[in-house]
Amino acid sequence: xxxxxxxxxxxxxxxxxxxxxxxxxxxxxxxxxxxxxxxxxxxxxxxxxxxxxxxxxxxxxxxxxxxxxxxxxxxxxxxxxxxxxxxxxxxxxxxxxxxxxxxxxxxxxxxxxxxxxxxxxxxxxxxxxxxxxxxxxxxxxxxxxxxxxxxxxxxxxxxxxxxxxxxxxxxxxxxxxxxxxxxxxxxxxxxxxxxxxxxxxxxxxxxxxxxxxxxxxxxxxxxxxxxxxxxxxxxxxxxxxxxxxxxxxxxxxxxxxxxxxxxxxxxxxxxxxxxxxxxxxxxxxxxxxxxxxxxxxxxxxxxxxxxxxxxxxxxxxxxxxxxxxxxxxxxxxxxxxxxxxxxxxxxxxxxxxxxxxxxxxxxxxxxxxxxxxxxxxxxxxxxxxxxxxxxxxxxxxxxxxxxxxxxxxxxxxxxxxxxxxxxxxxxxxxxxxxxxxxxxxxxxxxxxxxxxxxxxxxxxxxxxxxxxxxxxxxxxxxxxxxxxxx
Numbered sequence: 365x366x367x368x369x370x371x372x373x374x375x376x377x378x379x380x381x382x383x384x385x386x387x388x389x390x391x392x393x394x395x396x397x398x399x400x401x402x403x404x405x406x407x408x409x410x411x412x413x414x415x416x417x418x419x420x421x422x423x424x425x426x427x428x429x430x431x432x433x434x435x436x437x438x439x440x441x442x443x444x445x446x447x448x449x450x451x452x453x454x455x456x457x458x459x460x461x462x463x464x465x466x467x468x469x470x471x472x473x474x475x476x477x478x479x480x481x482x483x484x485x486x487x488x489x490x491x492x493x494x495x496x497x498x499x500x501x502x503x504x505x506x507x508x509x510x511x512x513x514x515x516x517x518x519x520x521x522x523x524x525x526x527x528x529x530x531x532x533x534x535x536x537x538x539x540x541x542x543x544x545x546x547x548x549x550x551x552x553x554x555x556x557x558x559x560x561x562x563x564x565x566x567x568x569x570x571x572x573x574x575x576x577x578x579x580x581x582x583x584x585x586x587x588x589x590x591x592x593x594x595x596x597x598x599x600x601x602x603x604x605x606x607x608x609x610x611x612x613x614x615x616x617x618x619x620x621x622x623x624x625x626x627x628x629x630x631x632x633x634x635x636x637x638x639x640x641x642x643x644x645x646x647x648x649x650x651x652x653x654x655x656x657x658x659x660x661x662x663x664x665x666x667x668x669x670x671x672x673x674x675x676x677x678x679x680x681x682x683x684x685x686x687x688x689x690x691x692x693x694x695x696x697x698x699x700x701x702x703x704x705x706x707x708x709x710x711x712x713x714x715x716x717x718x719x720x721x722x723x724x725x726x727x728x729x730x731x732x733x734x735x736x737x738x739x740x741x742x743x744x745x746x747x748x749x750x751x752x753x754x755x756x757x758x759x760x761x762x763x764x765x766x767x768x769x770x771x772x773x774x775x776x777x778x779x780x781x782x783x784x785x786x787x788x789x790x791x792x793x794x795x796x797x798x799x800x801x802x803x804x805x806x807x808x809x810x811x812x813x814x815x816x817x818x819x820x821x822x823x824x825x826x827x828x829x830x831x832x833x834x835x836x837x838x839x840x841x842x843x844x845x846x847x848x849x850x
Contacts (some may be wrong), residue, residue, distance in 0.1 A: 519549025
């Protein structure tokens with residue numbers, strides 16, 4: 365009898381181990397579609413819905429299908445997906461997908477252009493672990509539209525050649541053109557990237573940016589030309605040229621966009637989450653053509669200049685026009701100070717009413733949490749807003765927590781064209797800025813509210829492009845580009 369019991373015990377152990385393995389495999393099942401793993405917690409758990417912030421939508425290269433992905437919920441095995449669509453934003457009367465169970469963390473379905481989409485997802489009951497699903501009446505939600513043409517360009521592509529062979533106007537089909545570069549991949553541009561007549565965005569993964577290297581041929585320099593809304597975001601941009609380059613963004617000399625009051629109107633020029641290395645020309649130039657950019661914006665970016673020449677004496681040059689709203693925020697711009705006389709320069713006749721706006725409209729300058737270092741000549745002037753500041757009553761000026769270091773002698777007076785702080789009648793917000801030059805704080809006189817910081821910012825290694833703040837008043841008050849506040 366004892367012998368039989370001893371012989372049965374190994375079989376029992378084997379059965380227990382196999383059962384345990386089966387449970388382990390159920391709780392860590394590998395989905396064949398997504399390649400993701402589903403990590404269990406404890407049996408009998410209440411599952412959460414997917415995090416809406418992780419839901420992403422991508423289109424296939426021919427734009428016939430679209431794929432929604434989301435982050436795995438711990439302890440989940442499957443999800444319940446619904447998709448509706450409509451022709452009006454917020455009204456989704458077409459059922460695309462109803463109560464589909466998806467094993468994995470992605471789902472693909474047909475893409476129709478010029479539609480608004482509404483996607484909902486909840487976590488399903490996991491019987492393998494007896495984990496209860498999330499509340500179906502409180503799903504995670506993602507809304508988007510297909511009022512754009514999305515293309516993905518493979519890594520290693522010569523973008524100048526690509527867009528000569530693939531006309532952006534035809535690619536866009538009358539819609540905004542979203543140009544997706546593959547995360548972490550390398551691209552070249554030895555010639556012009558021309559987006560005349562197209563509302564274009566060049567983008568990549570914000571956490572693993574693609575890189576574009578602008579180069580040169582025997583006759584041309586790499587640059588971006590547009591006459592329409594344009595956004596450059598989530599990319600690294602560098603220059604590999606031997607001498608003077610071309611402006612990073614250049615407006616077309618022959619606009620196709622609408623002219624209002626003789627100014628060609630562009631909705632936005634945006635540079636966001638971009639790292640620029642060794643730019644050998646100006647950041648922007650309007651090509652001596654009467655443009656009004658309604659919203660010019662640089663945000664969350666680092667621009668390192670190795671400027672050898674500029675247009676119209678300026679790093680941001682509106683030679684014939686100007687911008688209605690101008691914003692730089694959470695950015696660092698630095699470089700050699702031997703070339704440019706102005707940081708930003710408008711045409712002297714530029715003014716909000718001349719752009720075609722009314723007395724009810726406003727213009728604005730916004731500088732928030734930026735670090736500016738070594739940008740101008742000794743006689744440099746930050747700006748020359750002659751005409752537009754003449755409408756001071758329509759101006760909204762926000763200048764907070766910036767550091768200007770060795771940039772120009774009288775930043776605020778030049779920026780506001782001698783329009784004093786009191787003239788802005790309550791629409792001027794300013795605090796905790798630093799104006800430092802040649803080893804001393806520069807008095808901004810009556811062009812500020814006297815709240816500037818008058819002690820030196822202590823950079824860890826400005827000469828090497830490291831603007832991390834050591835112990836100083838600027839660090840205590842959270843000034844400059846936030847990335848350097850470690």
